[in-house]
Amino acid sequence: MQASPEFGELRSKFRSFAFPMTVAFFVWYIVYVLVATFASEWMATPVFGTINIGLIFGLLQFVTTFAITYIYIIFANKNLEPRQVAIRKKMEG
Structure with missing residues (x-):
């Protein structure tokens, strides 16, 4: 499965983010x-x-971390999760 085009596309999408x-x-x-x-x-x-x-710049480091996490969750739910489900279904038959 690791060599499949579907997995390659999933890996590429993840890396592009x-x-x-x-x-x-x-x-x-x-x-x-x-x-x-x-x-x-x-x-x-x-x-x-x-x-x-x-102090403001230091606190903005935390804000940035939480913002990146939130953006990643949205990105993963929209772009990665559907591909993961398709790969899982294909593997399980």
Whole structure:
């Protein structure tokens, strides 16, 4: 089954989502770390009260993670799950 065109299509669909999203998140994380390292004074700029830019950027890392998870769930339900079901039915006969 692993060599079948259906499985290849499923793997291709998954990779077309997972790799770009992983790269985008990794770049966003590296930007956060670099800005925190080299522009620490800017990151310490208060926005309101004791909340500063660095804290907001840090919290946005969590927001981004949850957003990517939500987007993946929608993508998987729409694009991956139907293909997985078809492969499972074909394997089970």
